[in-house]
Amino acid sequence: MTDPIPLRACAYVRVSTKRQAEHETSLNEQETGIARSAAERGYEIVETYIEAGKSGMTDRRPALQRMIADACARPQRYDAVFVYNFSRFFRDEYECEGYRRKLEKAGVKLISATQDVGEGPHARLIRSIFTSLDAASSEINAEQVKVVMSANAEAGFHNGSAPPLGYRTYVAERRGKKDKKKLEIDPAELPLVELIFRLYLEGDGTSEPLGIGSMVKWLRERGYTHRSQHFHTGLIYAILTRETYAGRHYYGCRDSRTGKVRPRDQWIEVRVPAILSEESFQAVQQRLKARNPHITAPRSHTSPVLLSGLGRCGCNGCTSTMMLMTGKGGRYRYYACSNRRKKGDLSCGGNNVPMDQVDDAVVSALEHRLFQPGRLKALLGEMLDASDVADADRRKRLAVLRTEETEVNASIRALFMMVESGATTPDDPFLKERLATLKLRLSSIGEEMAALERQIGARGGRITPEKVERFAAAMRTKLRDTDDMQVRRRYVRAFVGEVVMSRKRIIIRGPNRALELAAAGDMPADDKVRTFMGNWRTRLDSNQWPLPSEGKAGNERRQPQANEKH
Template sequence: MRTALYIRVSTEEQAKEGFSIAAQRDKLLSYLHSQGWTLCSIYTDEGFSAKNTSRPELQRLLADMRSGKLDVVLVYRLDRLTRSVLDLYQLLKEFDRYGVRFKSCTEVYDTTTAIGRLFITLVAALAQWERENLAERVKLGMGQMVREKKRPGGPPPYGYDIREGRLAINPHEAEVVRCIYRRFLSGFGPLQIAEELNRQGYRGKMGAPWSAGTVSHLLQNHVYSGTLRWNYALGGQRLNPPEEWMLVEQSHPPIVEAETFDRVQQLMEKRRKTHPRALASDFIFSGILYCSRCGSAMSGKTASTRSASGKRYTNRYYLCKNKRSGACQAPAIREDLVEQHLTETLLSYREETRSAVAEAAASTPLFTPRLALQEQLRKLAQKRQRWEEAYGEGLIPLDDYRRKLEAVKETEAALHKEIAADHTGQMSAADRRDLLLDFSQIWSHATLTERKHIASLLLKKMEAEACPKRANVHQRTVEVKRLEFH
């Protein structure tokens, strides 16, 4: 009899005696040899629940069965195969279709008789009831933990630690979280923030590099505003009906203010509604600039020209999207003229924005190398403490302990030297205020990407057109008919 051994352990069962992979394999092989059967293959699903049949090794077993490679399917217990009555019925029907027997080495089943089928169905029903009953108890317990303002299981999110069942702020990580929120509100996207974090040497909770998805998830997580959320998914995807949602405010110390968190959600909603091409475009006013004649969006384009001396220049323009179809005859607008108008307009608001700029100038610099270096020092101190405890317990010899300690001291000395040489953030608040008020200097020194960030942060919509008094596009001026700020 060609026999397939099927083994399954779910994550919560792997540590239980008698359910481990090795234990099941030993039992099954002993039974197989006692019956004189031939081992065909062993199929092992590690870390999969039996609530459905979407398991890679089970699907491979079924495929081999349909190919006529098997005569018997042997399991340690019925609940290793399935905990669903419907799945059991369909599997037994499939086994019958291909003439394959089903056998449990610890239970007596005879699937060839009606009473045997009834018995095995009852056992499967009890297994399904046990799983569903356990799920209900766990869900009820987690809900009660949320009501008591305790985190309902799982590791703490970045920025927090768990102390006595509650979330407590991790000062070093919390500062990075605040920097991420400030950076996003200043116009940077999740991918750019992640790249900047990785460049500065920051890592996630478990030491993994940052990604756009991780940053996006962090920006949408209510936990940072001091709210505990349960049964409520990110990105507007609710997994459960509204009556089962649970949001407990002021359950733990917030890392960012509620007002800041709400502003981030509004900005993320705006970015979701913005066309991806506008977000990805390197044109400064893409998604912001509209034709004042017909109201259509204007798209950026480049054109190359050659001077009399033979030198080639690249010029950037904006064209009304309706011009291609002939529905609008608005002339092209030079990007540098739009930039000039924006800087002149913002300089006119210099006095009105002085107080807001002063407040921004007094804030902590974003993603400074000093913070990353200090975080590395903190982790080295933790490593040193673990080695001291290990040496005290006799887990490592003295020579190893001294060698590790010496390596840590060298690394710490190098980090202290880098911190001493880092002058980030030494500019006074008054100097930063004067610099921020000189918008023309900021704009002239900013890269195209930074200018796009500034424009998207400040402007909601701009309607403009080129004044066609001159036929030569290089001699035209631009007239802004409407300017909306956020």
């Protein structure tokens, strides 16, 4: 009689800290315990996934995601996933149960080597008790660590994160086996910090004070780096606004789990040696504030850019924004890839295209290929259908949406009732995520209901062939015969969502929804323009007809593949 073939399984082991991962003690113990338990249950461990230094409170773990993907793949690779205990899998009961069900649907069991919950309906209850205790234990430990580290910061000590540029740590005192560290100025990095602030306030001696973008270029051209990393605009801004350089270092500015900035009154101030005087630091802050585009209006009246905010680079897979670049003292204007302007990155070939040619091509495409009555009738054919049959279908859909709206509102009320009854807390991450999902769905339902009600409403609000012709004529006039660039820009932005540019072609993506709403009523006499998002492209939306320039060769209808218009 031959021995039965063992079932295939994988092992998942995890430690929470880098120190545990370096010593590998906990990892080895987990692997040994899992191998012993798997053999007793008739499983063979064919793969081990190791997660070193990752928290069990989140699913942002590379080894975990790789293991889940492999376990749920077809054909089936494993019959079970073994963990040393459920806390190694997750320290959050919601996440643990969600991923366990995902494995279960794939026909894969989740087995703990040290916590046998058995089979049947009682197993989920026992498992939830274990994971709830693990989550509570983790939160208690986190709170204790927070108290200790806050006390350490209040005493003037550094808590172990990488010191800011220009500083280093030193052992101020020893308490038992613990080294208590503080920040001091690093003589090797001090000149670089002083240089950055001098460039921003005074320039390099041969120039005016440099802006952040110019400073990045200046530092890169001369080979300066931030601890072996290239400078970029975000890093320079962070250095210029860091109060540490004025002698005030802060601990606890952000919540370590959510990443959100805490209120300033919760920050803990740690006094450190100052690199800048308070007067110099405040001068930098005032200059930053004065140059803030949200405070100082952009010079659009002297430097009009028709496609501002719409342009994207289309060379070599680059998707960066396109910015204004001038030549010959402003006589020539180009749309240039922002990677080239901000970072000096030429991987896309340093893409830049003449602004006048692009602007004219976009306006011409709107005028001759979109705002023609025949083209608009094809695009808005569904909206032109005012028959009783179409209205009946819309009313049915509206009834379904109203029912769903009632259910979503009831779910939202139930969540708030859970908070009121004490079943959960307002800062519960699962509650926040679920509430955000429900509110997003409620907003989508409201938008769709409004569109249906508008289509079913009074006949005067319907899109008619006469309105389409009047709308097309008005739009052609606004795009060509208006001298005010700002008015033209608003009309272009109303119907164009993105313009992808390269030296060889231009791709325009734009909104079907804007066409529907604008054509549904008479064009306003003033210059106000609605802005919406959607899609229009020949044959790749509701319109399946070819362009006039394509002739009979394009008469075959094709299925939508992308929301683009060449």
